[in-house]
Amino acid sequence: KQEVTQIPAALSVPEGENLVLNCSFTDSAIYNLQWFRQDPGKGLTSLLLIQSSQREQTSGRLNASLDKSSGRSTLYIAASQPGDSATYLCAVHILTGGGNKLTFGTGTQLKVEL
Amino acid sequence: KAGVTQTPRYLIKTRGQQVTLSCSPISGHRSVSWYQQTPGQGLQFLFEYFSETQRNKGNFPGRFSGRQFSNSRSEMNVSTLELGDSALYLCASSLVAGINYEQYFGPGTRLTVT
Numbered sequence: 760k761q762e763v764t765q766i767p768a769a770l771s772v773p774e775g776e777n778l779v780l781n782c783s784f785t786d787s788a789i790y791n792l793q794w795f796r797q798d799p800g801k802g803l804t805s806l807l808l809i810q811s812s813q814r815e816q817t818s819g820r821l822n823a824s825l826d827k828s829s830g831r832s833t834l835y836i837a838a839s840q841p842g843d844s845a846t847y848l849c850a851v852h853i854l855t856g857g858g859n860k861l862t863f864g865t866g867t868q869l870k871v872e873l
Numbered sequence: 874k875a876g877v878t879q880t881p882r883y884l885i886k887t888r889g890q891q892v893t894l895s896c897s898p899i900s901g902h903r904s905v906s907w908y909q910q911t912p913g914q915g916l917q918f919l920f921e922y923f924s925e926t927q928r929n930k931g932n933f934p935g936r937f938s939g940r941q942f943s944n945s946r947s948e949m950n951v952s953t954l955e956l957g958d959s960a961l962y963l964c965a966s967s968l969v970a971g972i973n974y975e976q977y978f979g980p981g982t983r984l985t986v987t
Contacts, residue, residue: 793975793976795978800961800983801980801981802877802963802978802979802980802981803963803965803978804978805975805976805977805978808975848916850916852976855929858904858921858923858928858929859904859906859921859928859929859967859974859976860906860918860921860929860931861906861908861916861918861965861976862918863908863915863916863917864915865915866915
């Protein structure tokens with residue numbers, strides 16, 4: 760059974776700091792890994808999708824890497840801003856029964872302070 | 874292009890009642906998945922539909938059911954509601970039910986069972 764863990768569970772940093780969020784998964788037979796952000800009481804916003812054949816993806820101040828062999832992904836946020844405060848979730852995408860399924864991590868709650 | 878929409882956004886029901894939630898995917902998206910989010914269990918996969926067929930089902934009791942219509946819109950139904958069914962129910966759509974396609978989430982329906 761696939762298990763996804765995110766460390767740390769919570770993080771508080773001053774504005775401008777670069778930070779790294781970690782995601783680990785137990786079964787390397789994944790097809791994609793997707794990072795999301797969730798604001799309180801809201802739905803999920805997709806940040807980055809890393810396909811199984813890729814090692815990293817970048818979007819603006821965000822960079823995500825994937826190492827399937829070690830079962831790890833990291834999300835790097837450069838020059839953090841108060842607007843980055845949210846819960847960040849990673850999800851591994853597996854193929855089961857011919858269809859899609861995302862298994863989510865426990866999330867990292869980020870607070871960026873002025 | 875409009876995003877994933879879910880109705881209603883908020884719902885209060887009494888234990889023992891049933892409820893139907895609706896999801897309209899992004900135009901052109903044929904795969905619709907449902908997830909339950911609770912503080913204790915996090916995000917858990919309920920089921921996935923593609924071309925009006927359920928392809929995957931998570932580990933939930935038979936009280937949870939769903940369907941998909943020919944226009945890809947989907948509904949999920951929960952019968953005989955229990956207090957533990959209180960959660961944020963999220964719907965996600967993807968372009969094709971392939972493994973490398975990004976999932977886009979709606980804002981969710983907040984269900985409270987009293």
